[in-house]
Amino acid sequence: GAVVSQHPSWVICKSGTSVKIECRSLDFQATTMFWYRQFPKQSLMLMATSNEGSKATYEQGVEKDKFLINHASLTLSTLTVTSAHPEDSSFYICSARDGRRRNTEAFFGQGTRLTVV
Amino acid sequence: GESVGLHLPTLSVQEGDNSIINCAYSNSASDYFIWYKQESGKGPQFIIDIRSNMDKRQGQRVTVLLNKTVKHLSLQIAATQPGDSAVYFCAENIRHAGGTSYGKLTFGQGTILTVHP
Numbered sequence: 001g002a003v004v005s006q007h008p009s010w011v012i013c014k015s016g017t018s019v020k021i022e023c024r025s026l027d028f029q030a031t032t033m034f035w036y037r038q039f040p041k042q043s044l045m046l047m048a049t050s051n052e053g054s055k056a057t058y059e060q061g062v063e064k065d066k067f068l069i070n071h072a073s074l075t076l077s078t079l080t081v082t083s084a085h086p087e088d089s090s091f092y093i094c095s096a097r098d099g100r101r102r103n104t105e106a107f108f109g110q111g112t113r114l115t116v117v
Numbered sequence: 118g119e120s121v122g123l124h125l126p127t128l129s130v131q132e133g134d135n136s137i138i139n140c141a142y143s144n145s146a147s148d149y150f151i152w153y154k155q156e157s158g159k160g161p162q163f164i165i166d167i168r169s170n171m172d173k174r175q176g177q178r179v180t181v182l183l184n185k186t187v188k189h190l191s192l193q194i195a196a197t198q199p200g201d202s203a204v205y206f207c208a209e210n211i212r213h214a215g216g217t218s219y220g221k222l223t224f225g226q227g228t229i230l231t232v233h234p
Contacts, residue, residue, distance in 0.1 A: 006160070034220055043206060043224045044161070093160045097220040105151055106220030108160035 006109035023094030029074040031099030140190040140207035149210040
């Protein structure tokens with residue numbers, strides 16, 4: 001099946017610094033990628049939709065200047081959490097769709113655990 | 118607002134028993150549903166999907182039932198094994214005027230399945 005890889009798996013950063021999370025589709029071209037956030041014991045919440053070569057579409061309540069998304073190639077999208085604060089600590093998960101296949105589900109990465117201290 | 122929800126937050130079963138996990142959705146425009154399994158510290162893993170033009174779909178040891186009349190979705194796991202212990206999420210893709218945004222998902226709250234040996 002399709003493989004989506006996230007890096008890093010976990011990261012600890014100091015408050016006020018920025019952290020970049022990568023999401024790669026390893027064996028398919030992903031014209032669209034999605035970024036989710038999951039707090040402990042809660043469900044996944046969609047943050048933004050990332051389209052290759054264009055600006056990301058953010059969900060209501062998600063600050064686009066704080067969560068910078070870049071989707072510069074068909075296999076890579078990045079999420080940068082800028083000026084991170086402890087309340088940004090969460091599990092960030094990306095998913096990607098195979099752009100060559102119609103009407104298919106998206107495949108998820110393994111997630112990135114962000115801890116801001 | 119529109120949401121996908123679950124009736125039971127936790128479910129404990131004995132190994133070998135059948136498990137049934139339920140999900141209620143409220144958006145009648147949803148036309149594609151997916152069940153995911155999420156193990157601790159990992160991203161969601163696709164289990165099975167179903168489209169709104171179907172009411173039942175079977176996979177290996179799993180069956181998804183869709184009742185559009187009452188907006189209810191269920192996941193049945195046959196002969197549940199300890200390795201099935203995880204959090205299970207239903208998710209829906211909402212159809213809009215432009216079509217279905219496959220991959221853009223609204224997740225339910227999740228059910229914790231615990232399988233006792």
